[in-house]
Amino acid sequence: MRPLRNWFRRGDLESGLDRELAYHLDRRISDLVNSGLSEAEARRQAKLELGGATQIREDVRDVWFTRWLRDLAYDLRFSARSFLRSPTFTATIVLSLALGIGATTAIYSLVDQVVLRALPVPEPERLVLIDWVGEQAAAGRGSTNLMSYPICLDLQQQERFFSGVLCRHETEVNLSTGGEAREVGAELVSGTYFAVLGVGPALGRLLNNEDAGAAGAHPVVVLSYDYWQAQLAGAPDVIGRKVLVNSQPMTVVGVAAATFRGIDVGKVPSLWIPVSMTSAAMPGWNPLTDRRTRWMQVLGRLRSGVSREQAQAGLQPWFKAMLEEDTRRADFPRITTNLRAKFLASTIGLTPAPQGHSSLRRRLSQPLWVLLAATALLLGLACLNVAGLFLARGSARGREITTRMALGASRARIGRQLLADSLVFALAGGALGILLAPFALKALISFLPNDGVANNLQSSIDGRVLLFTMTVSLVAGLLSGLGPALQAGRDSLILSLRSRGDAGIGGIRLRRMIITAQIAFTLVLVTGAALFVRTLTGLMDKGPGFSTSSLVSFGIQPRRSGYTSAEAGRLTRRLHDAIRNLPTTQSAALSGVALLEGGSWNNFMTIAARERITTDRVVHLNSVSTEYFSTLGIKLVAGRSFNQQDTSLIADRGVRTAVINQTMAKRYFGDRSPIGALLGFGREPGVKPDIEIVGVVADSSYRALREESDQAFFPILEGSDSGGHFYVRVRGTQEAAFQAIRAALHDTDPTLPIAYFRTLDEQVNRSLSTERMLATVSGGFGVLALLLSLVGLYGVMSFVVTQRTREIGVRLALGATRGAALWLVLRDAARMIAAGTVIALPCVWALGRLVESQLYGVTSTDAASVAAATAILVFTGLGAALIPAYRAASIDPTEALRFE
Template sequence: MKQLLNWLRRRNLEDDLDRELKYHFERRVNDLILAGFPEPEARRRANLELGGVTQVQEEVRDVWLTRWLRDFAYDLRFSARSFLRTPAFMTTAVLSLALGIGATTAIYSLVDQVVLHALPVHDPERLVLIDWKGDNALVNGFGSYNLMPYPVCRGLHLQDQFFDGVFCRALTTINLSTSGDAKPAAAEIVSGTYFSVLGVRPALGRLLTTDDDQTPGASPVVVLSYDFWKTQLAGAPDVVGRKVLINKHPMTVVGVAAPGFHGIDVGEVPSLWIPATMSAQAIPGFNGMLDHRTFWTQILGRLKPGVTLAQAQAGLQPWFKAMLEEDTRRAGFPRITAERRQRFLASTLELTPAPQGHSVLRRRLTQPLWVLLAATGVLLGLACLNVAGLFLARGSARAREISTRLALGAARGRIGRQLLADSILIALVGGLLGVVLAPLAMRTLIAFLPQDAAANALQSAVDTRLLLFALVVSVATGVLTGFAPALEAGRDSLISSLRERGGTAFGGLQLRKAIVTAQIAFTLILVIGAALFIRTLTALLAKGPGFDTSSLISFGIDPLRNGYTPSEASRLIRRIHDEIRASTSTQASTVSRGQLLAGGSWNNFMTIQTNQRVTTERVVHLNAVTPGFFATLGTRIVVGRDFGEYDTLPEDKGGQRVAIINEDFVKRYFGGRNPLGAHICIGTGPDAKPDIEVVGVVANISYRGVREEWEHAYFPMAAGGSVYEGGNYYVRIQGPSEAAVQSIRTILRNADPTLPTIYFRTLDEQVSRSLNTERLLATLSGGFGTLALLLSLVGLYGVMSFAVTQRTREIGIRLALGATRSGVVWLALRDALAMIAAGIAIALLCIWALGRLVESLLYGIRPTDPATIGIATLILCSATLGAALIPARRASAVHPTDALRFE
């Protein structure tokens, strides 16, 4: 390392040494003159004693750099000069590698940011996620994954023999108004220990503390994120003490968090942090903060130094057991069967390392990203092979030069190193270009990602980690590409290579054939992968959500976040619904509680009462909808009836409790029997009363995503009742969409100008958003497959041309002796066929072995699908044979006399 440093500052070192030696020399000359020598003689003697200034300089340089490195620097210079003489070769090689390195770097940057990067907090390695393992007897839950009740966090925080503190957090969206209109903003609801346990410092003011986390509703304070403060409030220095409105509740800004801290979820960038005591204000209608059966936060802890994860996990169980016992005696504990109670009491706490925090995005993207990184790795390997092939070709062109150098006494190692310098230089230049191109690729990639937040949270900038990665990849690439030619240079005996002149095969033809075979194998793997992902996407697009998405528009509002009471909100939603239906530019409109195709759902276990009572094996996805939901979406009613307005009346006004279920529900739990008239209810405890009558069955439609097939149950949304059930509107428009959008916007503005629209998009757009990951995989793998195919075609063509040229003389003789033209074509093609067949065999083996790694990402197709593999193989065969045929035909066109004169 020191030597590399020396190389960078060698100019300084040289000057220094010059001065030093000059001083010595002149002092010596002076002394000798004083001793009585005439000046010329003094100079001669001084020089003699030193052993020559240049000699000393050389020796000192060796100390600085070590001999090997110095020579290598010379090699690089020589390589650079020789490359500049062959620009076409250099451009091809550099571009191939730049492509490979750029793509790998771009994908790696995402892997690094989403999967690997530790949180920018104090000592993230000691953070652990604490999760419930077993039956948690949940009564109420919302959020993403690893959910826990808030009181558990308070209890765990006191377990200070294992933890340096424990905190919890929940993500939510709030309506935030700093001045003027409210806008939706991401917020993290956190315990008072959050900042201190993470070790985050304030940039301004103070952060939240346990003092803010005592009494519910008593701490109306917030901390802003640095970015929000800078971009939305222009970095106002007087921000501390300002009032902001959170869902219309006034709260005071007490500080700004340190720059670079974006919460603990890489995919979500909170604008502000709100203490858990204010959760009722931050999540309208929520009052479960202190409830032991409401699961809504993620809990993370910081292990004490010296305490291992296993020790903490084992040590916490007695405390947890006691808590479980206490829970069963607590008011609000659900009535459950004895067997389920046993399962509840057998629950344990599970600790997992969480230096990267907690992220839904990571959960979703980890596998696709690794698959893509592997694919770029293969692509880079292909590029390496291509360049190695080019080098080998160049190596044989340079055979004379190398033989001459060997004859003049160069060591084989020295020649090999020269060739290595060639490839490393090319790889470094390619890497540099790749790094320049990478941000472009990263931006494109990020645009593919599933969430809006991801676009804010992920960077397309190149940081030092990434530079280091690119450097390592480049050097590895250089060594890999240089390895084959360097090996080849050391192989041939000097005599034979000097003697050899346009004779039979030479120039590492065997090695080049092996390279092309590997290229074909790599390519087929990528092409099959591309075919699988493209077929997955097309299958999902063809399946669709189960209803006609054209001219369907959706938008969402949440009046509760604007200070409405639940009954006011229900009335507002009804009013808007009625006005939209009355508008001339709409055909039909409906409101539902759950948003379709957005990844989430309202779900719970259910109890079904026919002639026997059964509980569902897994959760059922639930939705509350206004009458006309199925008609608006165009979903077929299979048997029974749709909801009518009378179903929405409260029970005391003659309303009935009814439900509609989907075909999957019937298939799973009724097994062909008639479900009409059966009674169901939400929940599974002994006190669950199945009193909701099934009145209809509808065709399956997608709820959480296009891919999923699941059991659904729908309930009528109560009209004007006191129960608020959400505001996701689905409107089928009529005529030009601009006019319809305009009129809907006007209706919304007239209803409440201060109410923000959470989202507003066509259903086609919603479908396409929900298929982001699949589209990312299909597009990228398709691109990689095409590139790979091009690279290996070039490789095969090159080798075939070379082989044919080498054999011109032989072919000429054969022709002269009476071989047919087609015989010659076959002669040339035979080689190509062998390479293609071997490549295909290797690839199929790999696919067979690796297929299950991508299985879960596919839809409607198996990784070993014969048709897909057959088509991909056919594409590869025809393309490669085409590339091989050109040189083969050229071989057959050889004129015997020309060929014999060739020599």
């Protein structure tokens, strides 16, 4: 390290040495003068005795910096100087590398943030996700990996394996800290949450087991540091303040540590509420003691010294006993023997969870790895391009290099110089790439839908990513410099010195190989882009199954603003009437669950027609108002839609009618008519099917555009319409309609927060965010790749034509046609393109499997996409070669020969 340190203070060292040597000389001169010599004579002799000052300086510098550092520094300086003399060349190379490195940095940063980065807690590697593997015979609410709260409490007793177990449910609440209520992300957590994670407070205290005790008894919350800073300006007296959570007063007891933003990178909570307050946070919901409601993710911290495998194996006996015990409980549902066997065969599974739990990660990690692989290809391509340019320059510099070798430079020394060239470029490209990366990262993050609850994705580049980028830059530099460096001085010295400057012919074979590889890389990227673009356009053409133009939607949750169920129903109806009567409204409908948000209400169903069957997969359910199908424009295929009678209340009977979609009708009824058949919720033997199917509607998307699911709709009964999602078909401009609807909302209840307000076009776009990201980014990469390799191909072909000018001239003079000359060059290009294609096709086939799950409507080996990509490459490639080929054909034989 000392040589490096010296390097940075070399100014001081140099001036010190100068003074030291000057002192020595002056003393010697004055001593010699004293002994009787003349001034001039003394100076001459003193210098002679000391030896050459330059030599001493060089020797001392070797001591300071060691040899290799000095050589490297000289090489780098030489490289930088020679590059500044050819700015176009330099700009081309630095830009190629910066694009590749910038893109890689941006996507790696996203991968790091979403997939790799561990939670900012002590020893995150000891955190595991505890999950039920198998049949839970329970109703679910939430995303994935859900279990009941009683099981979480059971697991907390397993102290042999865990030093602590936490559970959490993520939700949204209306939070008011003085002003208007706003919807924010919240986490309902066990009392162990903060202790198990090892997170401390920034202020006050965090939640404990007492807070999570008796239901409803502990109205306390912990605020996130960010919320405290942004909304409360970091008020130090926040502890003890009352805030309103869904209109219920709760006391702030603390603020969590600044670095901690929950355990889900995709959803950052603004506050933490003890699980005991669940029915306040989620009105009308009280699952605390129910073993058959799965709604919480459970994470454990392994006791130190206990491995995940040991814990998993050790937990099974307890788990088996619990399963047995469960089946004997009075509230255990009556289920079929088949289902019971599945239930009893369940196991408990532990998976590493140092990154916490996130549905964003689940959804995004595969597309992100695909994109990272694509950027790696792009970066590889950029490196190849740079290598090609180096080789081209190497041949131009052939004279310089052979002269240096003739003067005694070794091949290794020349190669090192060329490698230094590429390092200078890599560092410049890397630096520029790092400057570009935050913009690219911002663009990438903007693809993700992020209203409602904020995510924890940052567009700044942190130290870890910086390290990654520097490594990537160095590797890129070495890769792009290696070929040319090895090539250096291959050619015979004498031959190249004797020839008139067109040395470095040997490089042409390497350059051809580089072009071939570039074409292969490009074909892979272009094919990938074609597949993702076709997936996106396919989904957009298919649409959600209803017309989205002039359709807007918004959601209200009056129960979160303190309304009782009955009040909420009256409010919703009043609002529905008001909106229906607006001049800007064509029609308005209401649904219980929002469309295209990724979530659904679902259950297995029992169907009674000629015989009684149960569905073999869940049916996605929704409750809708009578105008739902007509407002959305979903076609009725058979039977009838809902009417006023369907929604009216009849004593002690729930819904009595249902409409199913075509997919479900086809799956369970085949060619028979489902009209008149009966449905019941669940698949247990005790289920009484008493809901009559009255109609069949065309398929439409529910959770997302790409799914095709069985769906059943039920009418929203009077009095059970306590909020939901409005779908309004508007006339006139959307702005006018938005204003009118907002006014109507304000008239109904000025304090009621609107969960969201958007057009269905926006909603469709949001639900396609991942597909759009893949298509846009891979499409951009495809275009870039094509440009890079076309430039490369053009460069090499031009070079070849220049090299062969004389040969072509001779051919032409001997009677070859212009067409033959044209073909001579084109054939060369065609050979490289063909070779590249042949290499790429198996790669396309192999890599295709990795992206299969991201595609829709096309297979990964879709012939049309591969053919289109190949055609694009062949035609543009030959087009790029045509220019030099044309130049070859128009060579004037007399000129070419006189040139010699």
